[in-house]
Amino acid sequence: MVFENTLEFARALDAQDPLRAYREQFIFPQHAGQDVLYFCGNSLGLQPKAIRPALLAELDHWAEHGVEGHFRGEMPWMYYHKFLTEQSAQLVGALPHEVVVMNTLTVNLHLMMVSFYRPTAQRFKIVMEAGAFPSDQYAMETQVRFHGFDPAEAIVEIAPRSGEDYLRTEDILELLEKEGDQVALVLFSGVNYYTGQFYDLEQIAAAGHRIGAAVGFDLAHTAGNVPLRLHEWGADFAVWCSYKYLNSGPGGPAGAFVHERHADRPELPRFAGWWGHDEGERFKMRKGFRPMHGAAGWQLSNAQIFSFAAHKASLDIFHQAGMESLRAKSIQLSSFLQFVLDEADAGQNRFRTITPRDIAARGAQISLLTDPNGRALFDFLAEHGAIADWREPNVIRFAPVPLYNSFEDVWRLGELVQRGLRG
Numbered sequence: 001m002v003f004e005n006t007l008e009f010a011r012a013l014d015a016q017d018p019l020r021a022y023r024e025q026f027i028f029p030q031h032a033g034q035d036v037l038y039f040c041g042n043s044l045g046l047q048p049k050a051i052r053p054a055l056l057a058e059l060d061h062w063a064e065h066g067v068e069g070h071f072r073g074e075m076p077w078m079y080y081h082k083f084l085t086e087q088s089a090q091l092v093g094a095l096p097h098e099v100v101v102m103n104t105l106t107v108n109l110h111l112m113m114v115s116f117y118r119p120t121a122q123r124f125k126i127v128m129e130a131g132a133f134p135s136d137q138y139a140m141e142t143q144v145r146f147h148g149f150d151p152a153e154a155i156v157e158i159a160p161r162s163g164e165d166y167l168r169t170e171d172i173l174e175l176l177e178k179e180g181d182q183v184a185l186v187l188f189s190g191v192n193y194y195t196g197q198f199y200d201l202e203q204i205a206a207a208g209h210r211i212g213a214a215v216g217f218d219l220a221h222t223a224g225n226v227p228l229r230l231h232e233w234g235a236d237f238a239v240w241c242s243y244k245y246l247n248s249g250p251g252g253p254a255g256a257f258v259h260e261r262h263a264d265r266p267e268l269p270r271f272a273g274w275w276g277h278d279e280g281e282r283f284k285m286r287k288g289f290r291p292m293h294g295a296a297g298w299q300l301s302n303a304q305i306f307s308f309a310a311h312k313a314s315l316d317i318f319h320q321a322g323m324e325s326l327r328a329k330s331i332q333l334s335s336f337l338q339f340v341l342d343e344a345d346a347g348q349n350r351f352r353t354i355t356p357r358d359i360a361a362r363g364a365q366i367s368l369l370t371d372p373n374g375r376a377l378f379d380f381l382a383e384h385g386a387i388a389d390w391r392e393p394n395v396i397r398f399a400p401v402p403l404y405n406s407f408e409d410v411w412r413l414g415e416l417v418q419r420g421l422r423g
């Protein structure tokens with residue numbers, strides 16, 4: 001599509017947008033009496049209006065029934081995690097028994113590694129992207145140490161070629177071939193939090209399996225951002241959080257995927273709790289752990305009802321809107337953002353986009369590497385009601401979110417950037 005950098009053009013795109021009504025389902029922070037330009041949904045998604053009544057309903061349920069709330073009502077707490085399974089599975093392209101909502105992301109990453117990072121003297125390495133999210137780096141480092149290996153030897157990171165901003169798939173595949181049978185685990189994010197690059201997960205999973213390694217994905221910036229086909233791509237496990245693109249509120253619950261080929265492997269080492277135990281026997285309080293079939297067998301604790309209720313209210317919106325439609329709008333929205341940012345910077349080179357321009361290799365994020373005055377630009381945006389995200393030393397990340405951002409938002413942001421650069 002040929003874009004024009006005018007308010008009228010942006011409004012015309014909004015008028016044709018089949019998802020435009022979803023914006024009304026979210027609460028925007030206010031700046032000078034107006035909705036902020038919110039471009040931070042990759043860090044904390046906006047609040048769906050549906051969450052408040054969903055939380056109040058659970059409070060009422062508790063008030064009315066006390067402990068009996070576990071067994072009463074349309075969504076008894078006893079089975080609460082199951083009410084989120086179907087929609088979560090659709091979101092990541094999995095079968096329902098491959099998915100469970102539980103805990104938080106880093107906890108799930110550790111639980112999955114207990115089962116799927118099983119290093120031996122010969123095969124002990126983890127291959128991952130350089131500059132992964134810090135929590136993932138700490139998880140890898142301490143898991144490696146836990147097994148008695150040296151992170152400097154065991155963790156193999158892949159960085160972009162010198163002078164380039166993001167990874168080439170061919171380089172990832174080549175490294176995997178080279179490290180070969182020393183690799184125990186391949187662990188990649190789906191969309192890198194910093195550059196916004198969406199990796200070719202299908203090829204990475206296939207290459208990891210070719211060399212006999214387990215393959216896991218951290219989908220914190222991916223779930224609810226781009227459509228996924230985890231079952232088909234064949235990863236052994238994946239984890240994600242729900243408070244970024246999934247709008248389920250700060251500290252919201254996480255998801256976990258375990259491929260069905262591992263659904264009935266009680267011999268897999270794991271750290272268990274009563275909620276992962278065979279449901280029919282859970283309350284017999286006997287010795288001897290017998291895991292539930294599938295991902296549910298990795299649960300530890302009973303459901304955190306309030307955060308699950310918020311997550312459920314948000315999942316309903318995704319279910320209604322559909323990931324394919326969201327992705328179609330997301331591509332247009334991020335392309336328009338790229339266009340207005342390029343126009344704002346035309347002839348100046350004050351910043352460079354470090355997110356792939358190829359729409360297949362990015363989701364709803366554009367990251368700019370700025371000149372040394374980037375912080376002033378970022379502060380200018382904040383003072384004028386645009387919320388983005390700053391990463392040291394000089395990266396500004398914008399997330400144009402198809403559920404609630406409009407083309408007009410994007411145009412206004414572009415205009416602000418232009419003014420900010422004029423300084």
Ligand SMILES: *Cc1c(COP(=O)(O)O)cnc(C)c1O
Nearest residue numbers: 104105106133135193218220241
């Ligand atoms: C946001 C994010 C996390 C955060 O982990 P929590 O356990 O939810 O605090 C971890 N890893 C990645 C890749 C992230 O983007």
